[in-house]
Amino acid sequence: MTTERKWSVGILTMIAGLLLLPILATLIYSFATNWVKTILPASWTLKWYGQLVTNSDFLTATINSLIVGAAAVVVAMVIFLPVIFYINVFDERLKAKVRYLMVMPYAVPGIVLVTGLVQIYGNLPIPKLIFLILIITALSFPAFYQSLDNVFMSRDFRGMFEQARMLGERPVSAFVHVILPNIKTGVFVAMLLTFTTGFSEYVITNIFLNGDYETFKIYMYRLMKANGNANSVLTVCYFGLLILVAIILMKLSGKDVKAGK
Amino acid sequence: MTTERKWSVGILTMIAGLLLLPILATLIYSFATNWVKTILPASWTLKWYGQLVTNSDFLTATINSLIVGAAAVVVAMVIFLPVIFYINVFDERLKAKVRYLMVMPYAVPGIVLVTGLVQIYGNLPIPKLIFLILIITALSFPAFYQSLDNVFMSRDFRGMFEQARMLGERPVSAFVHVILPNIKTGVFVAMLLTFTTGFSEYVITNIFLNGDYETFKIYMYRLMKANGNANSVLTVCYFGLLILVAIILMKLSGKDVKAGK
């Protein structure tokens, strides 16, 4: 192992350690009866987990977040998927313009949006939850687009679509029979990203909906101020969900792409 | 214009509109003396801007955020840049493993970290600000890496480095004379992304530092609860900063890359 390699491995390990150590601590804390001055807790318990799972606030918050996440996925699938296919396969010029939309969630985070949202949509006679879902979906467009864009670049989908046409298929059948089956992991990744964006949203839900609709993240902040151990349980749950999604993403992302090479 | 094109343009416009309309509203609100029931405000003023700029809390918060952002940039440049060059140009195997670090900020957002951070680093006799900066830098590693990764793939930097060696240069001179000048926009993009991550951090700063160190974002949340107009001014400032950065990023990102094609 060369010196350069040792240094690089060391720095990468440090980065990972800096982030993983606190998570380990949280994990331990969530199982501790009491943990103040010792290196490891004095005794262990599952009490905090039990308390949380039977807590109706926790269940409501989780379900509320699931609803937002799922709704965002449905909207994205119905509206974004056909547009992204069309742009990628047939419309080079439009594709070149989409990159302007790509910076939006970066330039327009929730905290920038929310003041104006209250101002504009606050008084309309349409349920605010619907706006919330539309806004979240719009914010997740770039992630949705990007996950599919890589996939569309990995094979000659235009050729496949046109070949299906030459073999006698009409356009919609060609899309369903030839394109969909070959982008399915990409679509799954896009769905997962949109779902997590919806599930994890905090700022807009909290301020725009005025705290009337308690989601997982809002519940988490509330608990943070109240109970340290219960909070660490919630953090562990949340981290568990994220890491699960991250592992799935890591395994899947690039699967269609790699297969296409 | 085909039907498909019309539909696609319509949907993309809708997505942009959904996000831009609230921002427009905030912008108007920040210039309004009073705006409740009318379509446009009754009269305009610069009062809110004047109040904010002369407010010492605002100045302190901005400076505090600038310090965090700048410090994160310095740490990243000193530690990440050499490692990323080495990995990209000489160590295919290590490069393949770096992708595990890429999902970290996604799987480990601030809210998951913060409970454990308090637990572990809370009682050490080292200023918490230092940990904050290290953590933020670690979280910005993937963005930093990604902006340079694209650049490194765009040209044969290995060949250029080796050619400089064959022409008589020693390794460090070869890096300074041949590599650096040709990745400079990529480096700038990476710096900008790291800076914005640091400047915008909220959760960890607020909870880990216990509100003792008021940053721009913390001040923003505080104002949100207090004064609508002043808050919209702050939002406009923040959006202004982000959009400026976003425009620079859009212009620059891919510049080294494009030039290399």
Place this chain on the structure above:
Amino acid sequence: MDDLLTVEQLNIGFNQTQVIKDMNFGVKKGQLTSFLGPSGSGKTTVLRAIAGLNKHIKGHIRLAGHDITSLPPNQRNIGMIFQSYALFPNLTVADNVAYGLRVQRRPKAEIIKRVDHMLELTDMMAKKDAYPDELSGGQKQRVALARSMVLEPQLLLLDEPLSALDAKIRVELRDQIRRFQQELGITMIFVTHDQAEAMAISDDILIMNDGKIQQQGSATDIYERPRNLFIAKFIGNNNILDGTTLRSLGCVVNEQRQYVIRPELFTFDNSQQVSLAQDNRHSANAEVISIPGVVESASLLGDRLEFTFATTSGPRLKVKQLNTREHPEVAAHVNVLLRRDAVTPLVEA
């Protein structure tokens, strides 16, 4: 007239740029016709128009007498082979080949029979249950051929089908395509930018450049009698000389025109005939003229040698000979012999 396909007054333009300009041509039934030209010459654009994959066209395309200009691609009974193979990666080789028959809702037994027949013909039976990603490039393109040929299209279009393959496979598959075409009597249009490829397999070649047809004819026609400078340069390593220069070498030609002489039509004069040829030199109508000079360089191209021959009167000539054992050394003073009828004038300037 036995043209299966006729294209009349074809004009194609995108965004004010005219890509194809007033094109007219016919493709004969049962033949292999190549569209040959450099990239950007418009050959693929014309092919896609014939397939129905390009909607923005003006003019008429007739297939077997019917005007198909405005038919959608799935109703034209035309097959197409893509450079990227465009196999469906989620289906096995057999299912790929069966795809078109299934769209037509043919009876199961018929599908099996016809698919098996095609797999045998293309020698892909052993890979019947494999997925496209498990195949080599050459195998992929054979599956793509089977998938299109099983539908027995009236016309099969091939869009640079060999460009993505290695040199060796390219030659093999090229010969196979020609064999399928001849055995099954398929009318094919073969798009390529490789003049050697086009010459090796075509009955008829259509050379395009800049959206226009430059010349249409057999490989021999085009190789031996290029119409203009573009074709002469594109087709091979011709000696291109003007009339004045040729006269200085002893040829009786029109000084205003340009001429080509194929490098393989020279022979080195290594016999006692030298004196004889010398005598002939000034008798302008002689069958063979003899040109004195010196061999400047010789480069081994495997089966051939390419010589640069500096004539005494000035111009350099390229001379190609088979790599047999008798040939002059570099720096040798020799004569090259040139038959009078090897000097071919260009029709256009």
Place this chain on the structure above:
Amino acid sequence: MDDLLTVEQLNIGFNQTQVIKDMNFGVKKGQLTSFLGPSGSGKTTVLRAIAGLNKHIKGHIRLAGHDITSLPPNQRNIGMIFQSYALFPNLTVADNVAYGLRVQRRPKAEIIKRVDHMLELTDMMAKKDAYPDELSGGQKQRVALARSMVLEPQLLLLDEPLSALDAKIRVELRDQIRRFQQELGITMIFVTHDQAEAMAISDDILIMNDGKIQQQGSATDIYERPRNLFIAKFIGNNNILDGTTLRSLGCVVNEQRQYVIRPELFTFDNSQQVSLAQDNRHSANAEVISIPGVVESASLLGDRLEFTFATTSGPRLKVKQLNTREHPEVAAHVNVLLRRDAVTPLVEA
């Protein structure tokens, strides 16, 4: 012995895989030596070891008598040309060429003089102030050549320098490189996977496969007397026949061995000599044997025609002839003539 470079017992391995196995060879001063082989044969690995860019090697590399095995690349006085050109995009053409001289801290006047000279030589003077991204591929590689040659290295390594270029430019630049090499007397090692390229410009060719040297010799040596089956196949479209088959055609050969016959060494017998040759057929030691058969196919390769000739006694032969006006038609019954000394045995099995 005038070897400038000698490589002894070279072994290179990464992660338990032995990439280069016990390699020994020499490269002569002032010559152009090619490393020729398919991808993965190890030719670039050896080149990089000579350059000093590969640290994990065992064995000895000597340049002009000095052991340079453990010298860093910047102290070897060896130049290198990359397939990717590796120009420095932030510097102008002139500054790229001056780079190495500036590292050596030469006086300004000397730098200007030597750079200008190189730019003239490579015909890049007009683009002196251009940046690399404004140049075509061929121009880029000429700048890269100038940049390396200006340092007057003892040895210049070229790693597939032409692979990224179009066919036409590839041939032009190939000839230019050869000219520089001969005019400036530079010792060059030229890595390529293209046998035509190697044959066209090399004094000496080293054929590699699977980390070993298969044969070293001149282009003519290798083309006319391939040592083994790998080389015979790699080098060209040889007829490879075993002794038994050749005997059935009337050749007196060792039945245990394999033979190659280059397709261009056959000639069609279209004269009155048919009867004579027929007579010769059974007199085993005749200079020329005549083989009866039928022309199965002819394919036009531009300057040549390639025939498949089905002999009456069985085996198919490939025959190549120049594309002149006299050649047999497809399906014609003719004899081909083969000189006895055109039948070359393979040395190894």
